[in-house]
Amino acid sequence: MAPVQVKKICCIGAGYVGGPTCAVIALKCPHIQVTIVDLNKARVDAWNSPDFAVPIYEPGLVDVVKQCRGRNLFFSTDVDKAILEADLIFVSVNTPTKKSGVGAGFAADLNYVESATRRIAAVATSSKIVVEKSTVPCRTAESMRTILEANSRPGTRFDILSNPEFLAEGTAIADLFKPDRVLIGSLQTTEGKEACRALADVYANWVPQERILTVGLWSSELSKLAANAMLAQRISSINALSAICEATGANIDEVSHAVGFDSRIGPKFLRASVGFGGSCFQKDILNLVYLSESLHLPQVAAYWRQVVEMNEYQKSRFSKTVVDTLFNTITGKHIAVLGFAFKADTGDTRESAAISLIRDFLSERAFVTIYDPQVSEEQIWQDLSEACPTTPLETIKKQVTIVHSALEACTQKEAIIIATEWKEFLEIDWQTVYANMSKPAFVFDGRLLIDADKLRKIGFKVKVIGRGERV
Secondary structure (H helix, E strand, C coil): CCCCCCCEEEEECCCCCHHHHHHHHHHHCCCCEEEEECCCHHHHHHHCCCCCCCCCCCCCHHHHHHHHECCCEEEECCHHHHHHHCCEEEECCCCCECCCCCCCCCCECCHHHHHHHHHHHHHCCCCEEEEECCCCCCCHHHHHHHHHHHHCCCCCCEEEEECCCCCCCCCHHHHHHCCCCEEEEECCCHHHHHHHHHHHHHHCCCCCHHHEEEEEHHHHHHHHHHHHHHHHHHHHHHHHHHHHHHHHCCEHHHHHHHHHCCCCCCCCCCCCCCCCCCCCHHHHHHHHHHHHHHCCCHHHHHHHHHHHHHHHHHHHHHHHHHHHHCCCCCCCCEEEEECCCCCCCCCCCCCCHHHHHHHHHHHCCCEEEEECCCCCHHHHHHHHHHHCCCCCHHHHHHHEEECCCHHHHHCCCCEEEECCCCHHHHHCCHHHHHHCCCCCCEEEECCCCCCHHHHHHHCCEEEECCECCCC
């Protein structure tokens, strides 16, 4: 069999995974034409905007798009044309957690994956390599292959690959330039291995050969869920220890530093915080819980469920700390929340700890002022509406104000909450903030960001997550 050469790539889905990944492929492979398609015209228009106001905030992304767009990188709503022309198709659509039906709250909703697969089968007139890029449950590729084979034209064959992404939002471009590994899963048939080699050759344009791992299809699918579950597990473990630190007077920074020196453990993902968020960790763990229960492994399901429960506990524990410290009531009090994104260097708010905190503060009838340098007002209102489904948005807006600087957010407040570790919060003029706050002035650091001793010298009462100091 002649080796497959990829000359044209189509990516279905112009979101957080498909957009950056395929933009970098276009940059590193100028001989390959890359077309990213999406049915959302507004999103595609943003990718094509003359001023490069791309729909995703990711450091370095605009520079990549500027170098490639119109050369060998294209954004379009013409899904069928891109499918017809492509040798290889990435399926990079959203796989949210199901909200209703069987597996609601745990299982992945594969509606978009199935729709994209059916579209490929209906349109394709030549053989294609179809690549799962979305995070999917184990053996999703089997379903995709069944759909493709049942609906394909005579003489048209489809090879399915799994190529999960391991990007961290905020460093996605750097991760793509120098990945820890590129994982490609295929059926262990001659055709499957040939398709795997074709995709590996694309990545080999810039990724060292030893970092391109080729495995079986099902191992690849499970590896993505396993990686996110184990990273989240480390965060929940250090957060569980942070609660012990606060109760005993220990310092979680010192504990994690000491633990991280063990070469078997290492220092990464041992930083305590108000809780993890983002599009992957919780969704993938719940997916793993559902998979375990489906396979009649209740103890395994319970083990992974506890990682998510610990994360929720950490958020509720932090909001309770705020209430307890502010003399057991925040009714009518004015609180600043600095940061709304789930982490710094992204505009993504999915599963953000800030949403849970603000929901709790609103239920206590506090007034909240929010500042985030990247999240739009529209997104904040949408997230708060979803978090408080029984409260009309007009009512929420009576308690919540959105402002456009940290200094403005902190003026005339009783307390300040640091919910996201944006670097600009390190540069706040705390002396001015203190002068314009109600006294006593409280700061609650949920991200181990600030110099607590410096703020105490100014006059603040400071509470840092994972530290046992008394305010």
